[in-house]
Amino acid sequence: MATEVKNSQSTILRTAGPRGLDASVMIKNLVPESEQQRVPGPQDPVRLSQNATTAHILTIRWTADSGWEAPQISPYSKIALEPTASVLHYATESFEGMKAYRGYDGKLRLFRPRLNCERMRISNDRVCLPDFDSVELLSVITTFLALECPRWLPDPGSNLYVRPTMIGSGSALGIQRPREALFFLFAALFPQSSSAKVSPGIKLLASDPEQIRAWPGGFGYAKVGANYGPAMTAQAQAREAGCSQTLWLFGEDKLVTEAGASNFFVIWRAKTSNEIELVTSSLDTKVILDGITRRSVLALARERLTASADPDVLGDLKPLKVVERAFTVAEMLDVSVEGRLIEAFVSGTAMFISPVAMIRHKQQDIEFPMQVTETGLEAPVSHYSSRLKGWLEDIIYGKVDHPWAYVIEEKVS
């Protein structure tokens, strides 16, 4: 009798159209804690492989006819796809990069996670993957992390990389909107950078015109797979040239857009006004990713590093002007030659805030000011970027209360 009621309810739901994503109907099929693998320490070499994950995976199936099925947390395992699946042929795929942070206060936090969920909706739209309610998605992600993190993210001041992914799983060789999709999410154990370790700074190789990452009318603004595979050639060229990332240039004017898979910022002294400017590419041509760290850097800089900022917060730093606009590599070369370069850094979830030491452009290097650190090593000057990094760390690890930190309540096990 109960079954009949259930059937009739599901019939009613179905006649009302495809189901929306619903976090409340989560199904859990868990691995007993005693059967889970040991948790590698923060510096454990297994983390270097970039494929060590936690014990579970979150999956949500979608079909054009029925909509979103119940989210499931299951033992981490391979994904079986039809050889004809859309994602394997036509790159119908999007993803997000997030981190879960274990605060110094023991609390678990995400950083502005609603923005990731909203951006995934935008990415999905660009490659004909299904839409969803971002509040429900965040709730699903939260449930997963509340379950995994008590065990897998024990150390204060450390983080777990979280990868929400959407793929066109439907079988169809015709080039058309996938009729089946799969959302999945797992958490990966990345190496934990020791805060004591000084980075020697990133070296960037400016891309050549044969390698253009994105184009107006393309999809550079979306976090879709199609932006990444074709970027690996330039990435390999960068490594061969002794650099670690690509500085992506665009167009005949060689506009500076992104660095590797991060946003790029430069701080220089303006030629005529002598003002200090924090400059990054604007979003208007839609060739660069609307990075969440980028957005946060801009907001923090506007609040705390400009002339209108609290002098106590600004401290010994000179105020700067925040500038979002197109700028060229030639402009950077001029600034460099004229001794007006102050700092550069990249921003993103994976790279966080990382100072840039050098840009190689046609055998001509743009070198950023360096300093000798307390440990005797050379590192890029990073007065502004280390301040920005520190503020962000304070937020994500809970040293300060801030609306950007999203605290997840974990069950006491």
Place this chain on the structure above:
Amino acid sequence: MATEVKNSQSTILRTAGPRGLDASVMIKNLVPESEQQRVPGPQDPVRLSQNATTAHILTIRWTADSGWEAPQISPYSKIALEPTASVLHYATESFEGMKAYRGYDGKLRLFRPRLNCERMRISNDRVCLPDFDSVELLSVITTFLALECPRWLPDPGSNLYVRPTMIGSGSALGIQRPREALFFLFAALFPQSSSAKVSPGIKLLASDPEQIRAWPGGFGYAKVGANYGPAMTAQAQAREAGCSQTLWLFGEDKLVTEAGASNFFVIWRAKTSNEIELVTSSLDTKVILDGITRRSVLALARERLTASADPDVLGDLKPLKVVERAFTVAEMLDVSVEGRLIEAFVSGTAMFISPVAMIRHKQQDIEFPMQVTETGLEAPVSHYSSRLKGWLEDIIYGKVDHPWAYVIEEKVS
């Protein structure tokens, strides 16, 4: 003892570097014929699903350390991938579209298959997938088809769609060259068009500037997944506008590049010279695919449709001039208004040679000359394109001997 010898040999091979692709070491794990599903007839509705396949799948694993493993023919089944697999996140994927043709003489043929294998090498290079010896790959493909086609492609004048695919299967979240890859190939049972059926002609919707398929320095010339998923939005817009495909325009001048996933040709009378011209976009900007059908159309037209052609072959057609160059939609509009349009068609493995009836550009339609066919239906004038199509059909179905046809010897079962 035999095992020891084998082990020592494989050690020798390994120290000599990663193994190249080797068709001679094929492993076969076959489904008994009695256990295979029935073969659907040429017009069977199961073919409409575009996911009915033959009984087997061909797979070849590759690793950066060991190179290419033995090719395997196994029962068709799902592919299990790590959730961290490169292809699911970064679109490290390439494919080819081929067809196996059952000739009227009963022989099995491919059309210029070496070109497909060579193009896959180019595609792979663009997304950091491994290289291979194209002669070996063709040999592997041939073995697979010689096995499948006696059963699955029985009807003279019909074809089987063949999909070679390569994916980055290695587990790695860092954006870098995949260290593991998988080649797989299957054959799909598509609907067989009846030659008696007259097509009413394709309607194309000109893309808007918000939807650019490819750009210089991008990867439009490569058959990589990244070109297709992001194209589905425009494809959906075309369907909503009552069209079946997108006419891809590029740049401020609105250059005509491709149509859907096919190459585009137009035949017009030149303004000043009054010559008939067969015009298609040149390959120099690398934004369009170097289609094998495109290449063949150009070669046949140069050989048989120009002023230097054999008059008996040319027959009642006026000779034309073959022109590969950039041309704009505005130019096509002018030609249309001035009554100089003759024909247009798209070319590709999936679409073969299909006449175009209309192009919709900003509510302004370019209409191609129509004719009433013997069955009383309207169809685009296709004097030239039907001649080209006929010549190609003669080659692929073995009505004539031609070096482009590649005959596969099948085992008599």
